[in-house]
Amino acid sequence: MNAAAGPSSSDDGDILATLIGMIQSRAKTTAPLDAATRIDGVGIDSFDFVEIIFEVEEKYGIEVDYNANSTFKTTATIGDFAAEIERLVAAKSAA
Incomplete structure (x- = not known):
């Protein structure tokens, strides 16, 4: 199987x-979410976030390095978190 068969920039x-x-299903807001939405502003707690991480890991076959004390410093927005997932998926595909 070639790299084109796996997740790509498309x-x-x-x-x-x-x-x-995934976030909307657990969010305590009905406001629309987008890439610029701050994760800490949608009303999910750390348990919800860990469940989202597990779901992401299972769906994409990756391992997300999660530290409850620093996660929102490096992945403040949904777009930041999506970019990190994309990076991990690309690294897995390149391996």
């Missing part, structure tokens, strides 16, 4: 849309 929007869906 899937970037799909990763963002999937992540938004």
Whole structure:
């Protein structure tokens, strides 16, 4: 199987849309979510976030390095988190 068969940059929007869906299902807001939405502003707690991480890991076959004390410093927005997932998926595909 070649690299084109795995997730690619054309899937970037799909990763963002999937992540938004995962977060929206747990969010305590009905406001629309997008790449610029701050994760800490949607009303999910750390347990919800860990569940989202597990869901992401299972869906994309990656391992997300999660530290509850620093995650929102490096992945403040949904777009930041989607970019990190894209990076991990690309690294896995390149391996």
